[in-house]
Amino acid sequence: MARPVNPQRSAARREAIVLAAAELFGVNGFEQTTTAQIAKAAGISPGGVFYYFEDKRAVFRAIFQRDLPMSKALVAAALDRDDPFDAVLHVVDQLAEDVMNPLAAGLLVELVRQAGRDPELTRVVHENTTIITDGLAVLLRRCQAADLIDSSLEPGEAAQWIQSIIDGAYLNADPDRDPRPMLRRIVRGFLLSGNDGDTHV
Amino acid sequence: MARPVNPQRSAARREAIVLAAAELFGVNGFEQTTTAQIAKAAGISPGGVFYYFEDKRAVFRAIFQRDLPMSKALVAAALDRDDPFDAVLHVVDQLAEDVMNPLAAGLLVELVRQAGRDPELTRVVHENTTIITDGLAVLLRRCQAADLIDSSLEPGEAAQWIQSIIDGAYLNADPDRDPRPMLRRIVRGFLLSGNDGDTHV
DNA sequence: GTCTATACAACGATAGAC
DNA sequence: GTCTATCGTTGTATAGAC
The missing domain is CATH 1.10.357.10 (Tetracycline Repressor, domain 2)
Structure with a gap:
């Protein structure tokens, strides 16, 4: 994993994604939650999730690693x-x-x-x-x-x-x-x- | 619901669909199971499920009504x-x-x-x-x-x-x-x- | 009445812009 | 390094063939 130029902001974004995802996954389920929804809830653009996480499942795992x-x-x-x-x-x-x-x-x-x-x-x-x-x-x-x-x-x-x-x-x-x-x-x-x-x- | 001409066969097909679906849903989950998979496992054609059931969820319900x-x-x-x-x-x-x-x-x-x-x-x-x-x-x-x-x-x-x-x-x-x-x-x-x-x- | 070919929508993921 | 416009794939459901 390449280290971002602005680690603080990057970490904050990651955190925002994980929190948004936890809520959506918990309410709607994994498959019923789209990466676009997560991105929107986290305040980034539709595909942006994939910059911070390898794929959708990695976002899910991050919730429980926390x-x-x-x-x-x-x-x-x-x-x-x-x-x-x-x-x-x-x-x-x-x-x-x-x-x-x-x-x-x-x-x-x-x-x-x-x-x-x-x-x-x-x-x-x-x-x-x-x-x-x-x-x-x-x-x-x-x-x-x-x-x-x-x-x-x-x-x-x-x-x-x-x-x-x-x-x-x-x-x-x-x-x-x-x-x-x-x-x-x-x-x-x-x-x-x-x-x-x-x-x- | 219109009554089929051949009730016995129709009921058998329905049963076959429900059994096939139960296995697939149980192993792979609801969303990860496609209606096409169910149809194949039940020995009918891809869209055939929708003749016997209103939609995918109706198939799922049928499992538990049993x-x-x-x-x-x-x-x-x-x-x-x-x-x-x-x-x-x-x-x-x-x-x-x-x-x-x-x-x-x-x-x-x-x-x-x-x-x-x-x-x-x-x-x-x-x-x-x-x-x-x-x-x-x-x-x-x-x-x-x-x-x-x-x-x-x-x-x-x-x-x-x-x-x-x-x-x-x-x-x-x-x-x-x-x-x-x-x-x-x-x-x-x-x-x-x-x-x-x-x-x- | 029974079943199939296909339309239409939606999603995850990426190629490349900034 | 960060993010967005877009693509290919896949899946449900239907219109209509048999």
């Missing part, structure tokens, strides 16, 4: 907490933070769809998921060591399921209802309940 | 069971039956995406969801009456969350791993765990 640092910070902060069980629920809360934002829900669906098709994107998604899964798994192991949750759960697997539960919440999002209390409850029930079932009430 | 009777049967059978708690877990099992089928997972994602865009389709989805939700809610009320699950759960809401959890499983499907044992476990934990202990943040 929140990779956020995932890392989220996990790092959680690992610093004293109570690992609290930390897990805190991560759940944070991951579900955007459920009520319809844009985020739309983007998640779009992400799942496109991830199966674009290997580059798959890599980005996988990296992000791994950060969260690994972080959660560490926390779950700590919980088990402190005898706070069911010891028969395989931490890595349980971590994936927690993410899966949150994904479900994104899919069935209702903008008017905060899903986090119920999500905490479900995750708590999941982690506490033994595998044999009816011991807990 | 399994409306199945939902009804599923719920009816569950309501006939003696133990309502077993019945709930049985419904969960049935709903998750296709998680390991990649086609079904692809179609679910596609469905969520398109449902927000096509009002007709929204209606179909809503009808299907309502059947399940209402059925589950009845079962949950029975469970509460028999003191089998936490009485503080609002049945309708809990039913929606159960479906949400299953949707999450579809999203994160792994073709090599049967998700049902873990799903049962999560749902059981959810229904049994009390609402207290919510002191966590």
